[in-house]
Amino acid sequence: MLRVQVLNLGKFNQMSEAAVKGMVLFKGKARCILCHNGPNFTDNRFYNLGVPQVGPQKKDLGRYKVTHLEKDKRAFKTPTLRSITETTPYMHDGAFKTLEEVIDFLDNGGGDDANKHSLMKPLALTKAEKGELLAFLHALKGEEIPFEFPSLPE
């Protein structure tokens, strides 16, 4: 029988075994894909995750300031996860310094907020699963983008 390869799935063995397991968690048990989906790992929507408000605007109402809808109080836009290892601190106000802290926060079902989105639920991830999820987030780093700082006027 003649077999024709119709799909080009890219190169094999580009991700570690842990990262592949992390990807399966991302799409399944850890529920990340519910919001971080599409080519840039964002649905471009806004959610209240109960992120602790630590920035200069401690009572930042987020999306509500634009829509004036109750459900949008303290909701922020789902950010991309591409090259996420390179852009600490995390969340709109930099509440978390490391991806481990972000994963622990999400594992707890987010923070305390009466207006928290109903998609946020405790995940009951094991220590090993958290490590695999982290390995997957590391795998989202692309090639370095060369950037020349412009010279600023004096």
Ligand code: HEC
């Ligand atoms: C209900 C939607 C939703 C789900 C589910 C979700 N996220 Fe997010 N995620 C967001 C939003 C919204 C933010 C931004 C919150 C903010 O800025 O306060 C965010 C922020 C992040 C950040 C910080 C990004 C940055 O640039 O600061 C990381 C990392 C992240 N999410 C990873 C994950 C992982 C891993 C999972 C699965 C365990 C997950 N998210 C599940 C909506 C979601």
